[in-house]
Each structure stands twice: as structure tokens, then as C-alpha cells.
Amino acid sequence: MADHVYKKIELVGSSPDGIEDAVKNALTRAQKTVRNMRWFEILETRGYLEEGKIAHWQVTLKVGFTLEG
Amino acid sequence: MADHVYKKIELVGSSPDGIEDAVKNALTRAQKTVRNMRWFEILETRGYLEEGKIAHWQVTLKVGFTLEG
């Protein structure tokens, strides 16, 4: 990792199934336009309720990726 | 959401099964007395150990609900 420069972006993903799935959904979407993603850090975990049940989990994360060349 | 006023309360829930279940247990209990819960934010995640195993997970969360009328 010594020679690389990374950029970090902030994303918000969600899922009805839980925290890990909300992260995966954000990363799957980001993959379409961002190459070389290397790591992420969870910043915030929330959820939204409908009729007393958790309708979806929502996770804010930072994702680091290598800036090529 | 433009016209509403919300109140936020702080709860601590626990579960032997994991983080998401600890959140659900807090919300299920809160539901008995709080109406119109809309979202939650996780503040802190802990766990308690007995004989070297995780006996229960414990999650502190803020819950926002609509103040009616």
C-alpha cells in the first residue's frame, strides 16, 4: 500500500434484511462506476419503521479506492 | 415530513442473537407505549460475556416518532 493514493467517498445503502446487506447494496451499486475499491468504514447505522416494523436498515459508509496512475 | 414535529428518545435493547435482534427487542417494547415511531439511529453497541461466551448483545439507540396534532 506504500505507493498508492486513495480517494474516499461517502455512500448510504439500505436493505430490509440487516446491516451487512445494506453495506453490500451500497458497494454493489458503487461498483458500476468506481474501480479498485479497497476498504470501507461504517459511519452511521439507522433504520426506518413502517407500522411498527423495521422496513429497511440504512448504513452510511466511507469507501476507499485506489487512484490509478 | 415537512410539517411534522418529532421527539427522539433513547433506548437500550438486548438479545442473545445479535445486533439486529437487540434493536428489534427495544422497538417491540417501545411500541407498547409509543405510537408513530418513524426511525432509529444506533449510538452504541456492546456485549456481555459469561464464561467466555457472548451472553447477550446490547444496543443503545435513539428512536424518533411523530408528535401528533
Place this chain on the structure above:
Amino acid sequence: MADHVYKKIELVGSSPDGIEDAVKNALTRAQKTVRNMRWFEILETRGYLEEGKIAHWQVTLKVGFTLEG
């Protein structure tokens, strides 16, 4: 203020007109059920956009009030 005990609650108010109005709307609503409100502290200021314009401002605040007798 020496002999009093205060309680602080967390509210979220909103307004299409700006930060100060969002605070006032939260306080006006709280007044219906909370007596002896003495001060507030702004925790967070947000806004929601519709078609590129700010539809409403949203302010999270803590409100302190005297616990009587």
C-alpha cells in the same frame, strides 16, 4: 437556577422558511404538553430538497425545562 432540577428532551422541528422558524415550530408544538421550558440547544441542522429547491429546513434541538416540586 440553584435549586432546580431540569429535564432535557430532544425534538426535531421543520419549516420551509429557515432555521429560526424550524426551531420555533418545534417549541410551539412542545408547549402543548411541556410546561416551564427554559432553554434549548441546537444539535443539528438539515434541509430537504425537492426539484432542486429547499422544501423545508429541519432542526434537531434539546429543550430544557424545570421539573416542578
Place this chain on the structure above:
Amino acid sequence: MADHVYKKIELVGSSPDGIEDAVKNALTRAQKTVRNMRWFEILETRGYLEEGKIAHWQVTLKVGFTLEG
């Protein structure tokens, strides 16, 4: 503590005698309306001066209590 759900509330107590007494005064007052208080956490410690002397200490604390049944 595994099965309980707790609620946390924020209080401000004061005393001319010191930090510990300001905490106790807040708890004594809270006891009139809150049952099953279990623990507290000090968030902030302040004091107010009159003619160059500390007139009273003021402590902000969170108190956790069990939500029954």
C-alpha cells in the same frame, strides 16, 4: 440484564456543595416519577459564580431505568 429494555433520560441537577451532591439532587427529584432507575452517566459539569464564589455546581447526567413488562 439480558432481557431488559432500558430508557435513558437526561437530567440537570445542582447543589452548592459539589459534584456528587448535584447528582444526588437530580436523582432524588427523578425518583418521584421514575421507577427502577439503574445507572447514570455524567455528561457535563458546570458551576455558577456569584461575587467570585461558586454559588452552585450543576451536573448534566443521563439516567437509565428498566422499562417494565
Place this chain on the structure above:
Amino acid sequence: MADHVYKKIELVGSSPDGIEDAVKNALTRAQKTVRNMRWFEILETRGYLEEGKIAHWQVTLKVGFTLEG
């Protein structure tokens, strides 16, 4: 909001007229290149002085927008 993935970017806007206008100026500029902006959060509020008067207010904000498709 359940199925969306959002990206958050950080902007700094300014205005001679006050905090709300500094936010609006940042959003107006961002709109030229960012579609689907949904909300913002104020991170920091500053001001710059010239000859003892506030020449302009400067607000740092995060803006969340929907990542399409």
C-alpha cells in the same frame, strides 16, 4: 427511500446575507452538475470580516443525492 443508494458530497457556500443564503448558493452551484439532490446537513458555519463587518458568511455542508440505476 428503501431501495436507493445515495452519495454524499461536501460543499462550501458563502453569502453576504446570512447562513441560509450561503447554503442556497452552494446548492444552486451544485445543481449544475449534480442531479437528484435530496437533503443536506450543515457541518460548520463561519464568517469572514472586513473592516470590522461581516463580509460574507461561509457554510460547509454535506449534500446527499440518489445514485441512479
Place this chain on the structure above:
Amino acid sequence: MADHVYKKIELVGSSPDGIEDAVKNALTRAQKTVRNMRWFEILETRGYLEEGKIAHWQVTLKVGFTLEG
């Protein structure tokens, strides 16, 4: 700005009219004894209530000024 050394001081201003006016009142007063004020940063925004209305807004700010020579 490359060669200057700045000092920052912390002030609290207030106003019945709103956040921006509370800042201006603090700066107007500071100007009597502090020269070369260059910028400020808002740290905290509060308000005090009397009979259910906001009697005054209170803003804590840091002010940076150039140390001459």
C-alpha cells in the same frame, strides 16, 4: 495569510432577533478592544425562553484576529 500569526478568542453573543444578530452583537462588542478581527466560527447555538417564547438567541463563537508585528 502566509506570514501572519493569529489568536483565537471565544465569545458569547445574544440577540432577540436570531442567530446572525447574536453573532453581530458579539463582534460589535469585541471590536471595542480587539483589532484586526478576520474570521469567526460558530461553536454552539442556544436560546432562552420566557413564557413559552424565545426571549433571546445565544451564540458561542471563536474569533480569529491577526497578532500585529
Place this chain on the structure above:
Amino acid sequence: MADHVYKKIELVGSSPDGIEDAVKNALTRAQKTVRNMRWFEILETRGYLEEGKIAHWQVTLKVGFTLEG
């Protein structure tokens, strides 16, 4: 808990399977040398990506244990 003195240490555990498993892996390893572990607090949750997929989750936690006698 009244008479005990606890020490807290900071650990980082990881797992390909999720947040809870990363915590358990850290605790299982710690158990080999630390007795009387009582609770943990999650400080940070990260993940590392390989070829666009989460290769492993990584959780930083503090663990509290009783100092005997």
C-alpha cells in the same frame, strides 16, 4: 460490580461472515491469555474488498475484564 477493578484492552478481530463473527473471533483469541472478560464495546467497523466483494469484516472493540485480587 461494586468492588471490582477492571482493565480494558483494545482488540481488532475479523471474519468473512459479518460483524458479529468478527467480534467473536477477537474474543476467542483473547480468551487464550485473558481471564474474566466481562463486556465489550464496538469502536469501529470496517471491511476489506477483493475483486469487488467483501473479503472480510474487521471490528475494533474494547474488552473489559476483572483484575483479580
Place this chain on the structure above:
Amino acid sequence: MADHVYKKIELVGSSPDGIEDAVKNALTRAQKTVRNMRWFEILETRGYLEEGKIAHWQVTLKVGFTLEG
């Protein structure tokens, strides 16, 4: 408090006797040069050990005072 402008300064006081005394020692010294001190807020509490005993407590505090006229 509506019309006043306050300045806040940061002090560090110490005492062999405890936290409250360290605060008082800082205030007693400040009084020699600062008029109209109104309140303080504790920022940090430390202590220094000599031969295994607490030689003195050390408290960092902010003190607010009224800027006259």
C-alpha cells in the same frame, strides 16, 4: 442575560485535595485579574502521581465572564 456579551477563557487549576478544590484554586487565581466571572465548565480532569499516591488533581475549565459596556 439577554443583552450581555461574554468572553470565555481556559484555565488549569490543581489541588492535592480533589476535583472541586482544583476548580476553586483556578477561580481564586483568575479573580485577581478577571472581573464579572459568571460560570465555568469542566473540560478535563487529570491527576499526577508521586510514589504511587495522587500528589495533586488537575482540572481544565472554561470560565465565562461578562464583557462590560
Place this chain on the structure above:
Amino acid sequence: MADHVYKKIELVGSSPDGIEDAVKNALTRAQKTVRNMRWFEILETRGYLEEGKIAHWQVTLKVGFTLEG
């Protein structure tokens, strides 16, 4: 202090008598195994209630000690 290297450890002490005593109890226990303790910093102050009274105070602190040779 110029040539030394210090290590800092985190401890939790408690006492029925107050904050200072909880600190002292943690230090007394640590002394059995840690030499050359030089200073401590209070991180968190809590208390536990039994039947509406404070059963014990609990203080989390960091302790710095010199690493010899």
C-alpha cells in the same frame, strides 16, 4: 520528561463514597502490577443505583506510566 516513553492503560474503578475514591481504588489495585505510574486522565464517570440510592460510583480512567530502560 524529555527522554521517557510512556504506556497508557485504561482502568475502571469504583467506590461507594464518590468520584475521587473510585479513582484511588483503581490506582491502588493497579499498583500491585504496574510500576512508575505518573498521571491519569478521567474518561467517564458513572454510578449504579440500588433501591433509589447510589450504590457505587464508577470511574473509567487512563493511567500513564514510564516504560523503563
Place this chain on the structure above:
Amino acid sequence: MADHVYKKIELVGSSPDGIEDAVKNALTRAQKTVRNMRWFEILETRGYLEEGKIAHWQVTLKVGFTLEG
């Protein structure tokens, strides 16, 4: 600076030679695609060790640049 809108991005740079060089390496790389960079703020400083020596320093920074017209 009164009329500008700035965007801030987060970068991570590294260098075997020290903190300032890690910053410069991040800026040199960013320059290839970002115009009008105006300032940066260091968020985090880390280092990685190989065989007991610092192999490279790693600095996370925010960089602000002017959004043109």
C-alpha cells in the same frame, strides 16, 4: 473568497519519508484530475511498520477546490 463555491474531497497519501511528504504525494496525484485546489486539512496520520521500522507514513486529508463558474 466571498463568491466562490468549494467542493471538498478526501484523499489518503503515503510516503516513506514523513508526514509532509505523504501530503505532497496525495496532492501531486490529485492535481492530475482536480483543478483549482486551494487548501487541505489533515484528518488522520498513520504509519505502517515492516520488520520493526516505519515502511511508510500515511496521511488522510480533505482538499478544498473552487467549483468553476
Place this chain on the structure above:
Amino acid sequence: MADHVYKKIELVGSSPDGIEDAVKNALTRAQKTVRNMRWFEILETRGYLEEGKIAHWQVTLKVGFTLEG
């Protein structure tokens, strides 16, 4: 250090040469009017760019000094 009362002030220094030099420049200037400076703590490190190069580093620091007599 047991009997002293300290005051802490906040300064911003800068240098084209690096972080340590920016600190030294702030201290050199402060020395003209502040006696008995004892320690400093770095709060924030920034830099300003001109034509893609670091024109100067800028460091915000707190400086503690003994209040005499």
C-alpha cells in the same frame, strides 16, 4: 506543577517549510507578549495551495502558560 494555575490560549501559526516550523513561528510571536509558556497541543493542521504547490502550512495550537503569583 502542583501549585500553579495555567491559562491556555489558542494560536494559529504558519510556515512555508512544514508543520514544526509553523508551530515555532506561532510560539516566537507569542513570546513577545506572553511569559512562562510551558506546553502546547496541536489542534488542527492545514495547508494552502498556490498553483498546485503548498504555499504555506498552517497549524492551530493551544499554548499553556503559568499565571504568576
Place this chain on the structure above:
Amino acid sequence: MADHVYKKIELVGSSPDGIEDAVKNALTRAQKTVRNMRWFEILETRGYLEEGKIAHWQVTLKVGFTLEG
């Protein structure tokens, strides 16, 4: 890094020569008793003054190392 468990310890190092050297001195000392150190994070940077000059820089850092087997 996927299968490892790490422990993090907190150290304070110092040097008359600057920030990087204070870090190196802490790591050199730690190496005598800690194996497999992998990374560090700077938490705090301070300095101590004697007769108006920086006598030594002091850096607090966390060091992560692999827990073997």
C-alpha cells in the same frame, strides 16, 4: 490480514527533533517487548517549552500488533 487478531496499545514518545522522531522513539522502545507491530495511528501531538524554546515534542500514538497463534 483476514485471519489475524490484533491488539492495540497506547504509547507516548518524545524527541527534541520533531514529530516523526517522537514517533520513532516510542516504536524503538516498544520493540523491546512487543513483537509483530504492524501499524500506528497518531492521537495527539504536544510539545514542552523551556526558556521559550521547544525542549521536546511529545506524540501519543496507538500501535497495532498481531496476536500470534
